[in-house]
Amino acid sequence: MIAARRLLVAGFALAFGLSQVQAQESASQPAAAPLPLNELRTFAEVFERIRGSYVEPVDDATLLENAIRGMLEGLDPHSAYLTPEDYTGLQDSTEGQFGGLGIEVGQEDGFLKVVSPIDDTPAAEAGIEAGDLIIKIDDQPVKGMSLMDAVDSMRGEPGSEVRLTLVRGEGRPFEVTLTRAIIKVKSVKTEELEPGYAYLRVTQFQINTGDEVRAAINRLNANGQLKGLVLDLRNNPGGVLQAAVEVVDSFVDSGLIVYTKGRLSNAEMRFNATSANPSGSVPLVVLINGGSASASEIVAGALQDLGRGVIMGTDSFGKGSVQTVLPLNNDRALKLTTALYYTPSGRSIQAQGIVPDIRVERGHLTVDEGEVGFREADLAGHINNASGNERPTGSEPKPERSLLDDDYQLTQALSLLKGLNIATRARSAD
Template sequence: MLHSSRLTSLAMTVALVIAAPLAHAADPVAAPGKAAAPVTAPAAKNPLPLEELRTFAEVMDRIKAAYVEPVDDKTLLENAIKGMLSNLDPHSAYLGPEDFAELQESTSGEFGGLGIEVGVEDGFVKVVSPIDDTPASRAGIQAGDLIVKINGQPTRGQSMTEAVDKMRGKVGEKITLTLVRDGGQPFDVTVARAIIQVKSVRAQMLEDGYGYLRITQFQVKTGEEVTKALAQLRKQNGNKKLNGLVLDLRNNPGGVLQAAVETADNFLTSGLIVYTKGRLPNSELRFNADPVDQSEGVPLVVLINGGSASASEIVAGALQDQKRGVLMGTDSFGKGSVQTVLPLTNDRALKLTTALYYTPNGRSIQAQGIVPDVEVRQGKVTADADSETFKEADLQGHLGNGNGGADRPTPQASPASKKARPQDGDFQLSQALALLKGLKVTRGN
């Protein structure tokens, strides 16, 4: 969907929220391990600060001579680089080999692993869900299994991040998990790691005619996944246009700028999506929608909250400015800067803030966020018992309908009618669905 003219020599990206230990970024400008192409910067007006450089060298010598433990030059210099980047803004960073590799994995949506979603329960790592068609699902690992050991090492007391790091690794290598199922005896399962593809888009029908599309983060293939999800929802709706759609961007921390543009383009037929401004000429970009509307102009409600950041705000801002959908929820995070990943030698990289982005109406999101059109705070949904137990049509000998219509007695509850739906326990989602139904009634489409 995206025209080649939108591409640039710099791989532009929108990073995760400030609290994230590692921000996501777009494709690097050079292959890993190769130096980045030179970036043209404004000519330096001042000579090198020799006095400050002398001070730096003196501090380094003092540390090496007097610190309580020996410190090598490499460690000191890397720490100095990290400090230089970290004091620019919260999103610029120096990426070592592990951080750079993790960034590339997270934005591609592919990594070497087992294919399970995990959480922590009572100090143990618990399988939330095995991903279909992965080594974990083929090995018979089930939701609810407790992972008590990884390669013989107990997991109790480990953080989820530590456990995930141990389960990820080189493709083809085998790993042994010790599991406990339903309180039974521990048993071992040996699984070989494989390439795991994580989808960032989930779609399902809420009710007849009303669809739900959830984006968890913006990876390289997210725009393509959104296109497929829209086609899937139409198919589930009997190949008919939907009456309404909820686009859920809540707690979506961001990701790849290009993916955000492609996602917004699925819902727009013309006009500006986003533009960026920076000091370098090639950091000033404009992205416009193409005429193809994959969503068929379906009435749209976009859910956002304080966890919606960066790329999420680009999509929400474009749809709000273009009056394409109603934004509902709470104020977004407010990260309006763009990061460029500049690969260095030795599998390292710089993630540098190079621009601010602006919505089609020229709004900067930075440190302000997006205010929804309809504020709806999240609340707990509880279902009250239906007090309606008897109707006129239930009375013996009742009169028939004056127009000859069929009787409508009290419906009998059935197990199917009690099936849990996403909106049943989600107040914001239920309000979004109610708004879409109201729009259909008032607009008559």
């Protein structure tokens, strides 16, 4: 039977932000090296010793499954053995709806490290942040657990609760109680920042994300008045490789977007732009941070190399590997790292990340509401304005709060877009 393969560019996720694109089973395999007979004899001996001497009986199937898990966990943090439940959860996440907490996790020093919380999920609403370490799950220490076991322990029925103990930076441990839910991820969100300037956020790369981004750009620029666009990839843990390619294709006319290299012949793939660019030459700023991983880094790296946008924020996560899902019998599967991806200029960002063109740390804006104003219109006996319109202190309506009020990086991105427009107009006038 020819098995379907799925290429992944996201780390293992809880609730679970992995997605995939179809690929064909390779007919060519590298020549197999002779089996290491001494090691196989040692394996058989260990197997028999455990069967005969362990304090409690362990059935053969459990021992063999644990051995398989050990083989995968000894490779890299993203290769894993998927049980039927794991495999089903991964397939469900491709459609953008799945059960859990909405948090992307990896493993670091035996603990779970938060790669990114997903927008509008229990994890994000509880204030969990990229970089947090999960050290306990329902008072059970994570140290010593496999990644798969730790993830499984955080799963459960929607509506049930789970208590996580986390450490943030150099701070003290703190607890967060979350209610598991059916996660429905809206991949693309848009908002007008100011007339002519728009905000487009991609929370996760799903199968339809490319189409949604293209439709959003066409909607935002329906009258041709779009002066600038902020593409927000912060805390986006990745997802479908093809979706990342399609998003880049929405901003460029030509050129290589990304390529992959691995041991198998079909692991070497190249993706090029198709010249179907609905954004034209609208100035673009791309926001990234430490929670921008995998497919997000493909997009940011391509737009940076192709000179299509200015990358702003902080260094991205640095996951530049591709996982292939290999279905096995009994509804199980392997998630195996099979390739690395490279940006158009040939950069591998594995364990490096995308470095922004303009570094802007996270911050919050505060408005000084205690400022006392005093104007000409406040003076007794002032000369009236001929138009009859006067503006004494306090006469202006307070503006409604917007995304810009609490997001320093976004505010800086908007300021940069305005500056780019001024520079463009100045060049056109020369």
